[in-house]
Amino acid sequence: MGPETKKPDEYNTTKREKIILRPSAALPPANVNAKQIANKFTSQIREMHKMCGGRLDLIHMMFCQIAEHNGKPPIPPQSMLLLLELTPEDCKEHPVIVSDVALEKAFAKMIKPEDNADVFYTKVISVVEQQVARSKHATVEIEKLRPAFKELHEACGGSSKALFAFFMELLPEEQRGQYSLPMWVSMVMKLPPQTTHIELDHFTDCFAQAMDSTDTAESILPKVRKHIELNQDPKAAAAKAAEIDRQAKEIAEREKAAQAHAQSGPSAEAVELVNKFATNIKELHSATEGRVSLIHAAFCSVAESNGKPRIPPQAMGSLLELTKEDTMKNPxxxxxxxxxxxxxKLVRPEETVENFQSKVVEVVDKCTRRAQHASKQISILSPALTKLHEACEGSSKSLFEFFMDLVPEAQRPGLTQEQWNSLIMKVHPKTEKIPLDVFILSFQDSMDDSDDSSKILPVLEKHIEMLNSGGAARGKTSQEEEATNVNPSAPRTWEALLRKLSQEAKVKLWERVTKENRSLVVN
Known part of the structure; x- marks a missing residue:
């Protein structure tokens, strides 16, 4: 009788409703138009699926690259499985193969509520297209390298040390000391770090995946032959192996020191050193208006001037300790x-003021001057840029034509409108209307020290005048051509013709017709 007796640990002592999170809670919220948006890019998604053979590891790598492109951390494997709706049963075989349908659904799930097709292209599909193009290039080049790779593999017996030494030879010299053998085996060869022997086919496949669009068989083959000869000489091979061991110890020590430095945050000495350049930093912040895109560009300039690779967006976000709220701002x-x-955080242990000034501050000052110059020029140009935008109603074609008038003639063939949309305006390549604020900010960001408002204004005025007069800076519109070429006596349906013409074209057509009619009367 009475309620069922429960053990003490079965009671809900909090008196609150228990909430159990479903795995789908780890996924982004749904967009009601996600399927329609994703369907616009079906061809790119299927091409990606074909490129990677549906392999889960390669798909995961692609999604991580997309995340990095958007300043996000890599997608955890568990979240990847949820996106692709894979079960433990699906993952028993190796390699795990994902269907194209599952991949398309995963992309649709990545679309956020506020995304549209243009945003999704910029954030996601553009990365897919780049990687597909890279893969196609690598497929062609790797076939040229296969015979030489076979010789190299035979010469070194598949030794991971020897293959690592060859791979390092291909990197820029300043980057070679950044990788240890275990790191390379794990990250590039996708094998356990302690692996000492790598199969030929596995090495070749992983090498192809690591290639980018600038790598060619022609540039790689001489280094392959060099290492074939090196591995055929036992003494030289042993010396190279000893060198790799020594470098590994140095890298491990550096990593340990860097990790300790990162965990402790900026030291008091680093803060004190940076404070000596507080004015320089404040000027950069003021000149860039704190915009992360320009700050990122400045930090990349610092890295490149010191022979380092550009700082990834994700790393920049970490350096600035940007919160989710920060990233929601626009800009x-x-x-x-x-x-x-x-x-x-850039200050290394035992960094001197002079060294930091020459390596960092001097580069920052150049970026500040450039940003200040651009800001000054844009304040003069903004009214005219606004008029241009109004005259063409934000037409990307007209804005591109104006921009190309500023580019030296020899450089014009190298920039298409789609490239300009994507690289300069930072919008979808197919965008037809560019918002005013995007146009002005992007134009400002593209300016350098040599750009002068006094040279740009006449070009602006020319394009504004052409647009206001119904023309175009690079020739007549198709409607005007139609109006100009009309023969009044030609048999055609006037109502249909007039419906197609703009008001300006109608006026021009009427003027021509009446003029020709008057001449007929006079004659």
Whole structure:
């Protein structure tokens, strides 16, 4: 009788409703138009699926690259499985193969509620297209390398050390010391770090995956032959192996020191050093208005001037300690405090003021001057840029034509409108209307020290005048051509013709017709 007796641990002592999170809670919220948006890019998604053979590991790598492109951390394997709706049963075979349907559904799930097709292309599909193009290039080049790779593999017996030494030879010299053998085996060869022997086919496949669009068989083959000869000489091979061991110890020590430095945050000495350049940092922040895109460009300039690769967006976000709220702003901005702290993180142990000034501050000052110059020029140009935008109603074609008038003639064939949309305006390549604020900010970001408003204004005025007069800076519109070429006596349906013409074209057509009619009367 009475309620069922429960053990003490079965009671809900909190008196609150228990909430159990479903795995789908780890996924982004749904967009009601996600399927329609994703369907616009079906061909790119299927081409990606074909490129990677549906392999889960390669698909996961692609999604991580997309995340990095958007300043996000890599997607955890568990989240990847949820996106692809894979069960443990599906993952028993190796390699795990994902269907094209599952991949398309996964892309649809990545579309956020606020995304549209243009945003999704910029954030996701553009990365897919780049990687597909890279893969096609690698497929062609790797076939040219297979015979030489076979010789190299036979010469070294598949030794991971020997293959690592060859791979390092292909990297820029300043990057070679950044990788240890275990790191390379794990990250590039996708094998356990302690692996000492690598199969030929596995090495070749992983090498192809690591290639980018600039790698060619022609540039790689001489280094393959060099290492074939090296491995055929036992003494030389042993010396190379000893060198790799020594470098591995040095890298491990550096990593340990860097990790300790990162965990402790900027030291008091680093903060003190950076504070000596507080004015320089404040000027950069003011000149860039705290916009992360320009700050990122400045940090990349610092890296490149010191022979380092560009800083990935994700790393830049970490340096600035951007929060989710920060990234929701448009444009994304960082505070002066965040910027100052980011510079303090760049200070290495035992860094001198002079060294930091020459390596970092001098480059930053150049970026500041460039941003200040662009800001000054844009304040003069903004009214005219606004008029141009109004005259063409934000038409990307007209804005592109104006921009190309500013580019030296020899460089014009190298930039298409789609490239300009994507690289300069940072919008979808097929965008036809560009918002005013995007146009002005992007134009400002593209300016350098040599750009002068006094040279740009006449070009602006020319394009505004042409647009206001119903023309175009690079020739007549198709409607005007139709109006100009009309023969009044030609048999055609006037109502249909007039419906197609703009008001300006109708006026021109009427003027021509009446003029010709008057001449007929006079004659």
């Amino acid at each position: 994304v901005t960082a505070s002066l405090e965040q910027l100052t702290k980011a510079f303090a």
